[in-house]
Structures are given as structure tokens and as C-alpha cells.
Amino acid sequence: AQTVTQSQPEMSVQEAETVTLSCTYDTSESNYYLFWYKQPPSRQMILVIRQEAYKQQNATENRFSVNFQKAAKSFSLKISDSQLGDTAMYFCASRANFGNEKLTFGTGTRLTIIP
């Protein structure tokens, strides 16, 4: 079984600043994937970034990057130069490998970017 924990229910940051969202997980799988999804007020779930557990290099997508600490089972998301459009709920999720499509989600962090 997999569990995902997000300990920050809400965060706010000034526009253009950097913010880090925390996520810890637990899994018995040896191979797995980790994701950050964004859900803006429109409720559309949008993939932000993904990380394969077997890759040591941290994933990066433009202003978004992760700090993946496999031994500590930590997977934090850093948003640089934050923009008003980054205001959303952010969900951390894990998925086992090998044909299991089930995503296990954390409870989410509500991020507000202040102009």
C-alpha cells in the first residue's frame, strides 16, 4: 500500500518569490513514480512534474523543480519566480510501477500567490 502526506494545508507567497511545497510518502514498491498535480479553481487536474524513483537526478520543468530524497521518502516541489497563475491546489501523488495505474494522492496544499 502507498501513502502520501502533505503537511501544509495552505501557503501564500508574494508574486515573483520562490516557494517550496512539502510531500512525504511511503511505499513498499521498489519501482514507483511520483507526481505533482495542480488543480486551479477550474478544477482541471494538470500535471506539473513527474519523477521516476529509479532516477537520481531531480526533475525540472521550467520554473518547477523537485527535491527528491529517496532514502527520506521526501518529494518537495519548488516553484521559482511565482506567478499569479500558480494560484491553485497542489497535490502530490505516487503510483506503483508495472501496470498499476492507481494514483495515491496527498490531501493537497492550497497555494495563493499574492500580487
Added chain:
Amino acid sequence: KAGVTQTPRYLIKTRGQQVTLSCSPISGHRSVSWYQQTPGQGLQFLFEYFSETQRNKGNFPGRFSGRQFSNSRSEMNVSTLELGDSALYLCASTAGQHTDTQYFGPGTRLTVL
């Protein structure tokens, strides 16, 4: 490519009724997963279909069922609706390979009165 589509977007039903929600995956995707999102329980996995077969199932009562057609479109059905079934129902698709990422539709907002 067009994204994942879900119909209807909004639905209001009364207790005891049944409801069918539809999901059309991204063209070429063969796997469809369903999730229920509520303020109290968060995002919970319902089931996943791949090539018309249910491959995984979450911990939901038998009132929740689904199916997938040969064109990969999927439907989920909830019978004997309860107030607690009010939720946003999200559908996601992948090509079905284990390296894939799930892409989500806009969801169907179900309200049970």
C-alpha cells in the same frame, strides 16, 4: 490531440436514483481510471479499465460500477444514490504502459439532493 472529455459536466440527482457518467480518453489511450474527489475524503481511486477489462479497483461499495467500450470510452454508474455520493468525479487516461502519465478530464460535478 484533444484532451480527455467528460460528460455531463454538472448533474443534480435525488437520493435513490442512479446516474451514469461518461469519459472519452485521449485518442490512442487504452487505460481509463476514475477518481472521486470530496472535501472530506480527498481524491480516492475508484477503478481502472484497460482494453475493456477492469484491471484495478478501489475500496468503494458495489453501487459503483464501470465499464469500458471497444473504442476505449468508459462509463461509470452509481446506483441508489446517497447524499455522500455528492462529489467531483474525475476521469484520467493513459496509453496503458507502465511508464505513462495520467491525464485528467475536467470532471463531472454530481450533486445528490
